[in-house]
Amino acid sequence: MASSNDGDKKSISAYGAARSTVQPEKPLSPEEIRKIDAYFQASLYLCLGMLYLRDNPLLREPLKPEHIKARILGHWGSDAGQSFTWIHANRLIKKYGLDVLYISGPGHGAPGILSQSYLEGVYTEVYPDKTQDEDGMRGFFKQFSFPGGIGSHATPETPGSIHEGGELGYSISHAFGTVFDHPDLITVAVVGDGEAETGPLATSWHSTKFLNPVTDGAVLPVLHLNGYKINNPTILARISHEELTSLFCGYGWTPYFVEGSDRPSMHEAMAATIEHCILEIKKIQQQARAAKKAFRPRWPMIILRTPKGWTAPKDVDGHKLEGFWRAHQVPITNVATNPSHLKLLDSWMRSYKPEELFDKNGRLISELRALAPEGNARISANPVGNGGILRKPLDMPDFRQYTFPEIEAGVTTAGSMTNMAKFMRDVIAMNGTSFRLFGPDETESNKLGEVYKASKKVWLGEYFDEDQDGGNLATEGRVMEMLSEHTVEGWMEGYVLSGRHGVLNSYEPFIHIIDSMVNQHCKWLEKCLEVEWRAKVASLNILLTATVWRQDHNGFTHQDPGFLDVVANKSPEVVRIYLPPDGNCLLSVMDHCLRSVNYVNVIVADKQEHIQFLGPEDAIQHCTKGAGIWDWASNDQGCETDIVFASCGDVATHEALAAAALIREYLPFLAVRFVNVVDLFRLISESQHPHGMSDREWKSLFTVDKPIIFNFHSYPWLVHRMTYKRPGQHNLHVRGYREKGNIDTPFELAIRNQTDRYSLAIEAIDRIPSLGNTASSVREKFIRLRLSASSAAYENGIDPEHIRNWRWPFPIRE
């Protein structure tokens, strides 16, 4: 019964001379230490400048209140550790000609990153007004966390960044995404110890089981234990050395510690350690590549323990500052009003000796400039950090080759997803190193198993003999599955942002797990539109299946189509939602999505066998329009429409069509129109979304004065919120999932939510005023038919044959 509280507390202090796993045997000359530390100080000086100054950037005169920003914003906590890591990576880039990307995990650590980009000259190249002189520095300082300026994260405006980190938890999965199929890339991922407590981060350490040392690059994590979050100690900084080591060995890494606060010895320790890790990575890769045999090594990682807010004053007004949570954000808040605090800031900033670091014009002195790599070897200039410029369009097979050529509308049945899988298989085959298919564990369950003919699932865990029997595992492959929606989504984001392409396939009900990640990716894409130098990246394609209407057997917990509501809240410039009604439409939509850029595309399609509606050309035309009248299902040609049935979603279309057939069979004198919507944003006004339709188009599809029975895949309110301003919107009656479910048959689930054919037909009768009582016997008939189908299902456990195998249009009777 060991207690970790019994451990030696001194062993985990962040203070003092460096202590490290790798023993530094003078990796740096005193002169090198001096220069590296000077560069470090230059970067820290810039960090403080960004937080505080709107003027007097080089401290040519003593600080006065008017030099200070009116609202001081930003975070100091992780800046030093991040600068420190970046600078030491620089040394090795130069020494070994490395290709390095940097990911900033800790929240609000942008000053540490921005300062580097400015020092290595990239910032000035990208933003020419931020010159390498006093004026440029003044502007560089002022814009930080300032209205109209840039944020305190590594936002899209930050050169070299693919990871804003506004929300925590995704640094490691993003980093892995960047190195898949980039065999020469090493991504240094700094992980905050706050971030490390999040679930997504905690499981993403397992990504090593999916990294191939032959064909992929490497991630070098630097877990930055600075000990505190906003207002709490961090867990990983308050467990014993032994537990910490165990944890990361267990995750499959070899952790190397660098701990302390004494700058010279810390430089030596970090220089030796990061070099050791890089050489270990190289050795692993060489071994695997020489033998052309992938294996899973224990990859090296660094645990860097420094005081929070390292290099800040030890205390302010008797309260501990450096090494405590008070150094998390703005370390001294009231400098404009408290003269002694202003003085403290002044002397703190001067302690970095700006006059020795920058020349008389304000430019970093040349001996320090020489420490940075050159050209694209500079981390902040790495093209991977602006992945869109590396993106090549996918080699695409002609999707028409995969379509169902002969469709009897409403009669032919086939598996839309199974068929689309062939298209996906060939996309994979034709794009060996620039496309991957991601999913939590459901590619086979989602009827996409055909893809394994082109490529297997990546697996660097252990192999058993039984894997030969349909395991579909390989050390190299295009399909990536781990039971963590967070991790696979993070991988895909990193993969796409670094210039490649991907599709995530997932069960619809559990995609809410990554609501927040998708939100953040949408925000990233939207901001990129405002950043001129950012090249567009491939769209993030999310294919949702195992949808609500076929989750009857899994029950209520597996029924939630509300991801669409979350996505629909994002900027219209970056989100697209498609609900293809059948197989040919699914192909057309997938083809479109895979060719698109800068969107989050959400495609919702069921994986079971379904009735098909449109032949290849009709499907293409329908998907291009996004919404349209299905003439073959309508009988209002040349006369006044009595009722409009509309649908969006495959199962919804099936029932709406059956309802239309019921009305046409039992009330043949009525003129019925059938409208299908593929592209959800067609419903919205053209002024609200680029895909929106005009009111004129709306009227031509839906009429202005006829009842519309709209059967929708998801929650019905989503349609209402999109259409509340449409002419005749009071005639629009939307049916969809109303959060009613249990263990049911598919048809019973529909009945519970009033989306079944009978309920829709009854609704239609009720909404046609001219019918009066003429249809009352038909109405009662429908009620009886509904009850009888329901009773049969409860008795037998399955829906009656005439429900399961109904096809357009007749016979519909039981």
Next chain:
Amino acid sequence: MASSNDGDKKSISAYGAARSTVQPEKPLSPEEIRKIDAYFQASLYLCLGMLYLRDNPLLREPLKPEHIKARILGHWGSDAGQSFTWIHANRLIKKYGLDVLYISGPGHGAPGILSQSYLEGVYTEVYPDKTQDEDGMRGFFKQFSFPGGIGSHATPETPGSIHEGGELGYSISHAFGTVFDHPDLITVAVVGDGEAETGPLATSWHSTKFLNPVTDGAVLPVLHLNGYKINNPTILARISHEELTSLFCGYGWTPYFVEGSDRPSMHEAMAATIEHCILEIKKIQQQARAAKKAFRPRWPMIILRTPKGWTAPKDVDGHKLEGFWRAHQVPITNVATNPSHLKLLDSWMRSYKPEELFDKNGRLISELRALAPEGNARISANPVGNGGILRKPLDMPDFRQYTFPEIEAGVTTAGSMTNMAKFMRDVIAMNGTSFRLFGPDETESNKLGEVYKASKKVWLGEYFDEDQDGGNLATEGRVMEMLSEHTVEGWMEGYVLSGRHGVLNSYEPFIHIIDSMVNQHCKWLEKCLEVEWRAKVASLNILLTATVWRQDHNGFTHQDPGFLDVVANKSPEVVRIYLPPDGNCLLSVMDHCLRSVNYVNVIVADKQEHIQFLGPEDAIQHCTKGAGIWDWASNDQGCETDIVFASCGDVATHEALAAAALIREYLPFLAVRFVNVVDLFRLISESQHPHGMSDREWKSLFTVDKPIIFNFHSYPWLVHRMTYKRPGQHNLHVRGYREKGNIDTPFELAIRNQTDRYSLAIEAIDRIPSLGNTASSVREKFIRLRLSASSAAYENGIDPEHIRNWRWPFPIRE
């Protein structure tokens, strides 16, 4: 450079004689082994019966197709391991008089649980028609995964369950939630190795840093390595023994392995191991309790490795079944149509020897019945599993004591959250062991720091000297903070479901991280309403602050008020959303929520200083109504209203009120009405939500023919989707967050989204047709005022004084 692939593969086989860390020295007599194994077989027999049979439950005759369900649903994969664990827990409950709850982590493992409840008689007590005889067993089998029956998870219908597990990842955090402040409880949490890959589960192992061995109970995790997910091996089953041990030691546990497939030796190994773990838990607790000194031990846990689908046939048609992913769901699918498969099932079921386990009536034989505990000691009868019956209302201070007594409406300013914190402090003080306040790391940042006067933050990690300086840490406390929204939410759910009370405080933008968890909790609550014997639990209270309108400085990533859209999709019976406009309303709402049961209450309130509007009695009255006209801000008394300003949300109210003041100042001849909404669901129709208002009420508040300028806290479409049917809805113009943000001042952020006072006032002018051109100069004036405020902010980095400190109603001019 160690490679885990070099490890000894045989060491991690799931087959063969048991291998275990604890060496079993005959913990069971042969007779005990025989009986335990018979009980195990009885449970496995029931599991198969649930999956397959609708008739012939005792196999009195050879299986025929008509005995088989038409649609075979359910999962076999984890059933054996779960039954096994439960049965061995039973032995120790009897031996030591333990108080044990069981949590079923693996997906779809309900048969393993349901069979136990049936065998120990609880199922029949709860559902008297499921008798302990052939008829009862037939009904028990048939209802499983059958229309109108019960699901394949541990749904609310399952006696003893507080954890459905339809979505994976929360078993450990739920388990910890149940044992906080339940010092005698041991919750056995079976974790699937698929589930273990999820982020939420991966970080929840750290919960030990928040468990006090003196005042809390204990969690005994059983990580069930059965090796496969739906279609993939699991990560943790494919790493070396050494890594696995390391990982859990690193997480702070002592793992004890039990591995194999040979039943007799596995019974011995499990019996010895679980007993060892229980004794270790007892020893830890005794040591801590005797010394009255909490510490963090390495808590014991079990790693149980068995073949997936353990005890199934080795193969079917030459394909491996037991121990492979094919055993995940229904192990043999086409028994009704394939006679040889039917025969295989028949002989498989008979291999458990039902004729020896059940007497001639179909009741479990008495010597086996005697193995189960009795009364509430039976796991499935544990009152904690129906926590509502343990729930006592909170001891509540009178919230009126905390109200701001003297309010000059629209003039007084104060910190609503800071003030409410005093109320929360006393709720904590008065409810020592039945209330906890949860949050990721933001209680202090959210201005709730006052609570530390009543109780500190629980922390069982290491302590440093500096913690004395405002650390607010203690081994015992009511405040729980870990930087994992998933974990704190999971703890709170477990705490509330086991009969206690809680509040989660969190930043609004990142609450989307737990969208899916909250969805699942809503679904649980809603289903509980249909289960008669379930007593109602306390509401899950989610207090959101650091809201979108005050996240200007953190930028776009921190701006997302869309959690409300997600919650509003859930069943009206279980969700409530409140946006109190000021401090007294916040108190009234919090008081209401803390007294309520069976809801998810979402309260959105900013944490900064704000203008106050309502005195105590007015606030109570306003909150009771949920929405109302603010007479003091209106001047349409006794005349026809020209324009209605409405608001929902504190910042939204502030700007809407300023807009009303602008109109009244510049166009004093207009009759202005001001409406505020606290309870969001008031907007919806009474037929859609219990809090909905009638159209008559709607008209009396909003009129049917006057323009309504509605300033909303969140995305504007949410209001439209709630009101699209209201009379006069075409007059409703909603402004809210439109996904426009950056580093801005608060006012500039409002301008971007057209929710600022000037934009609202301009909108009002545009919407009053009678104004014609008479107000055009005022309109232009407002545009100028808006531009000037904006320019000043861009110049200085803060909003101008007259914007920041505007109060109702005059002077409003700059």
